[in-house]
Amino acid sequence: MFRAxxxxxxxxxxLPLLLGVLAAFGLPxxxxxxxxxxxxxxxxASLAIEFMGSFGxxxxxxxxxxxxxxxxxxxxADHAGRHVYALSLPLPRWQLVLYRLGSGxxxxxxxxxxxxxxxxxxxxxxxxxxxxxxxxxxxGLRFALxxxxxxxxxxxxxxxxxxxxxxxxxxxxxxxxxxxxLALVDSDLNLLGTLVEVLFVWPxxxxxxxxxxxxxxx
Amino acid sequence: MxxxxxxxxxxxxxxxxxxxxDLNLRVPQGAIYGYLGPNGSGKTTTIRLLLGLxxxxxxxxxxxxxxxxxxxxxxxxxxxxxxxxxxxxPSLTVDESxxxxxxxxxxxxxxxxxxxxxxxxxLRTLPLSRLxxxxxxxxxxxxxxxxxxxxxxxxxxxxGLDPVVRREVLxxxxxxxxxxxxxxxxxxxxxxxxxxxxxxxxIMDRGRLVAEMPxxxxxxxxxxxxxxxxxxxxxxxxxxxxxxxxxxxxxETWIVRGWQAPMTQYFEGxxxxxxEVIDLDLEExxxxxxxxARTAPRxxx
Amino acid sequence: xxxxxDPRSAxxxxxxxxxxxxxxxxxxxxxxxxxxxxxxxxxxxxRINPATVVQAYRDxxxxxxxxxxxGAGTFVREVTPDRxxxxxxxxxxxxxxxxxxxxxxxxxxxxxxxxxxLEELAGGAA
Numbered sequence: 333m334f335r336a337x338x339x340x341x342x343x344x345x346x347l348p349l350l351l352g353v354l355a356a357f358g359l360p361x362x363x364x365x366x367x368x369x370x371x372x373x374x375x376x377a378s379l380a381i382e383f384m385g386s387f388g389x390x391x392x393x394x395x396x397x398x399x400x401x402x403x404x405x406x407x408x409a410d411h412a413g414r415h416v417y418a419l420s421l422p423l424p425r426w427q428l429v430l431y432r433l434g435s436g437x438x439x440x441x442x443x444x445x446x447x448x449x450x451x452x453x454x455x456x457x458x459x460x461x462x463x464x465x466x467x468x469x470x471x472g473l474r475f476a477l478x479x480x481x482x483x484x485x486x487x488x489x490x491x492x493x494x495x496x497x498x499x500x501x502x503x504x505x506x507x508x509x510x511x512x513x514l515a516l517v518d519s520d521l522n523l524l525g526t527l528v529e530v531l532f533v534w535p536x537x538x539x540x541x542x543x544x545x546x547x548x549x550x
Numbered sequence: 551m552x553x554x555x556x557x558x559x560x561x562x563x564x565x566x567x568x569x570x571x572d573l574n575l576r577v578p579q580g581a582i583y584g585y586l587g588p589n590g591s592g593k594t595t596t597i598r599l600l601l602g603l604x605x606x607x608x609x610x611x612x613x614x615x616x617x618x619x620x621x622x623x624x625x626x627x628x629x630x631x632x633x634x635x636x637x638x639x640p641s642l643t644v645d646e647s648x649x650x651x652x653x654x655x656x657x658x659x660x661x662x663x664x665x666x667x668x669x670x671x672x673l674r675t676l677p678l679s680r681l682x683x684x685x686x687x688x689x690x691x692x693x694x695x696x697x698x699x700x701x702x703x704x705x706x707x708x709x710g711l712d713p714v715v716r717r718e719v720l721x722x723x724x725x726x727x728x729x730x731x732x733x734x735x736x737x738x739x740x741x742x743x744x745x746x747x748x749x750x751x752x753i754m755d756r757g758r759l760v761a762e763m764p765x766x767x768x769x770x771x772x773x774x775x776x777x778x779x780x781x782x783x784x785x786x787x788x789x790x791x792x793x794x795x796x797x798x799x800x801x802e803t804w805i806v807r808g809w810q811a812p813m814t815q816y817f818e819g820x821x822x823x824x825x826e827v828i829d830l831d832l833e834e835x836x837x838x839x840x841x842x843a844r845t846a847p848r849x850x851x
Numbered sequence: 852x853x854x855x856x857d858p859r860s861a862x863x864x865x866x867x868x869x870x871x872x873x874x875x876x877x878x879x880x881x882x883x884x885x886x887x888x889x890x891x892x893x894x895x896x897x898r899i900n901p902a903t904v905v906q907a908y909r910d911x912x913x914x915x916x917x918x919x920x921x922g923a924g925t926f927v928r929e930v931t932p933d934r935x936x937x938x939x940x941x942x943x944x945x946x947x948x949x950x951x952x953x954x955x956x957x958x959x960x961x962x963x964x965x966x967x968x969l970e971e972l973a974g975g976a977a
Contacts, residue, residue: 336653344641409639416637419603421654422627582900721895728891728901746858747900766863826956829861 333423338435345405349439352398356447356475359394360454360468360547363387367458367548377464381549388545391471392478396541398443399482402436407490429491440483448472451547464548471547478540553612554579554701554733555600560609562599570595570757573609577735577750582727584744584765585737586836587754593737594634596754597705600735601631614701625701627655630694634705636686640679644672644689648696655697663696666722684715691719695726702726704736708743720747745832753839760843765832772835773809773827776801780822788813792842801825805838852880853897864899868907870942876916876927877938887917887925 342349363384370376370383410418418428451468460466489500511523532542553576560573570592577583587593598604600613602622611618616625638647644667652658667674670688672681681689687707694702702723708716724747727734738744744751745765752762761768772792778801784791790807797803814824830838852875856867875881887893887908894901908925911917919925930938954964 333653336650339646340639340642340650343646409641413637413639416603416633416635417639420601420626420631420633420637422623423654424623580902582902717898720898724894724898724901725891728894742859746864746898749900749902769861831859831861833859 334431334434337428337431338438340409341402341406341432341435341439344409345402345439348401348405349398349442352394352401352443353446355394356398356443357450359390360447360451360471361457363390363547364454364458371459371461377461380464381546384546384548385544391475391545392541394447395475395478396482398440399479399484400486402440403483403486403490406432406436406487411490432491433487436483436487437480440479444472444476444479447475455547458548460548463550465550466548468547471545474540474545481538481540552579553577554581554614555583555735556612557596557600558610560596560599560611561607562595562604563607564595568592568595568757570599573759575752575759576762577733577752579733580731581750582734582736582748583750583752584748585735585752585754586739586741586744587737588840589739591754592757593754594705597633597703597735597737600703601626601629628657628700630697630699630702632690632694632702632704632707634709636678636690638678638690638693641677643675643677644681645674647678647689648693651693652696657698659696659698662698663692666692666695669722670718684711687711687715687719691722695722698730700730700732702732702734702736704734706738707736708738708740716743741833741836751832753836755840755843760839768835769830769832771808772830772838773806774830774834774838775804775806775809775827776825777804777817778802778823778825780817781820784820788816792838805830805842807839853893856897858899863903865903865906865910868893868904869910872907872911873914873916873938874942876930877935877942879935881927883927883929885927887927889924 366383367380370380373379419425421428448469451471455466455468458466489497507523507527514521514523530536531538533539555575555577557573557575560570560575562570568590573596575596585593585596595604599606600611600618602619602625605619613625614628616622618625639650642650648663648667652660652663666688670685670692672685672689672692678686678689687710691704691707694704704723707723708719711719720743723734726732736744736748749765750763751765751768753760763771780802787806789809792805792807794805795803809827811827814827817824853868853871856864856871858864860867872881872887881887888896890901890904890908893904897904908917908919912919912925916928916930917925918928951964959967
């Protein structure tokens with residue numbers, strides 16, 4: 333059963349997933365391209381680190397996109413058929429959800445490994461000056477963790493009914509609207525800012541996405 | 551008599567206008583049970599309740615000895631289901647869809663599936679989204695049959711199919727039933743089709759089961775009579791009078807239920823005469839039954 | 852052989868099939884030892900419930916017209932000429948009764964019917 337379910341999810345996600353694998357593998361390679369030139373200059377090291385920092389947000393963004401893609405594609409076909417097929421199969425709902433979750437995680441492993449290999453390859457190609465170190469495995473782990481959190485989050489939303497997804501989207505829209513109203517009445521209360529802080533700053537659950545994403549650092 | 555499907559006092563409500571009430575279905579094992587009713591009478595809802603796709607408000611459902619919805623997966627492993635609208639994944643090819651389906655059913659018969667693919671002329675590499683309506687209908691039945699189920703639940707399986715495909719589909723179904731003693735629960739509004747194959751009928755109207763009996767009793771019991779000289783008011787009758795149509799100067803037409811030949815004597819007792827007893831086929835009986843069930847006060851039948 | 856089987860008739864399908872086979876046996880259309888179509892075949896061909904075919908064959912077996920051999924199929928038995936004549940008569944009588952009932956409905960009297968019948972018979976001979 334697992335293989336059958338894995339196959340469907342592979343078929344539904346394979347094209348964008350392959351692009352994702354390429355992007356994950358290529359991103360570290362692209363990032364290190366200008367490094368040799370930078371290191372050749374005076375104060376090249378700090379320039380290089382600044383440059384790395386500017387590329388940082390690309391990593392959590394990619395992780396989010398991959399998590400979203402695999403979570404949504406796992407359930408899109410069932411949503412389209414109003415779950416009649418899935419519910420008429422002779423296995424309990426929770427078991428199907430576990431299989432779909434497992435399949436999604438298996439597929440997600442592909443771009444995660446690709447990024448790790450890409451990072452290892454990229455750092456092996458560059459001679460680093462004194463005081464600067466490469467963190468390919470750490471970056472790979474961090475990327476994996478971010479992708480897992482994103483996948484788990486979107487999976488739990490899309491595994492529910494259309495109503496659940498509606499509630500989530502409605503809440504977000506409601507927040508935006510409330511913020512807009514607050515801005516109109518010149519309130520200093522920053523709902524969104526507070527929310528972002530609660531979610532993305534440690535110990536918030538989405539802390540993994542923020543902060544510095546550095547392949548090369550001091 | 552052991553039952554493949556049984557419901558007791560089943561109730562379900564959807565929205566404000568639709569309600570299933572007091573549904574007591576009894577489908578004997580080995581029967582081909584025709585579930586008849588106009589569109590919107592609750593046939594599809596009943597089927598979804600039987601398979602555990604919907605949860606009843608109250609009442610009990612047993613399918614193949616399993617309590618639904620609690621034990622639904624166990625019953626579903628032995629049940630082939632063809633829904634009213636195709637439910638399979640349209641992005642998969644015929645071959646992929648078969649392999650996916652097979653993975654869930656322990657008794658899947660691959661050889662027979664292959665045979666049916668060939669007999670139905672399905673192209674294995676074609677995605678389901680590109681199959682014609684007839685091909686989709688054939689694939690749905692094929693997948694249900696190759697599970698080698700004990701029970702087949704078919705919701706309008708031939709609706710919208712052309713006559714050639716309809717015949718192919720029905721032949722494959724009967725072929726299966728002839729080989730294994732499967733029970734078939736088939737809903738349709740194509741009455742003539744069911745008349746050929748069913749040995750039991752259940753008739754639904756507006757969320758209620760109006761009648762449930764062996765096909766032969768249904769067809770034998772409902773008659774159209776031509777009657778002369780009957781009084782306007784009747785006392786007790788040995789049969790149920792569903793309707794009386796009176797046309798000036800001609801014999802009256804009665805539609806009766808529970809008719810038996812010796813009952814002509816009753817008319818002599820009231821000083822009237824039966825000119826003719828006319829058999830009704832399933833469709834006529836069905837129409838008469840529904841029209842009277844609707845005009846008569848609740849509780850008739 | 853089964854062109855006249857009518858699912859809409861009030862006569863049960865199994866009885867129609869059994870009657871048709873009896874006529875075939877009585878008329879010699881089906882000879883002793885001939886095999887009847889399998890239940891699966893006939894049900895598929897007529898698109899009827901296999902149980903209906905089984906019931907028809909069982910009834911014929913009870914009456915001694917056929918023999919159901921386990922695993923092999925259903926075969927026509929030797930029927931005495933006497934019995935075949937009886938069956939033929941029975942079928943003839945059934946046809947006449949049907950005709951009489953129709954005639955009554957249309958309002959054709961006995962004398963008129965007799966005349967018409969003789970005329971038709973003479974025409975058929977010519």
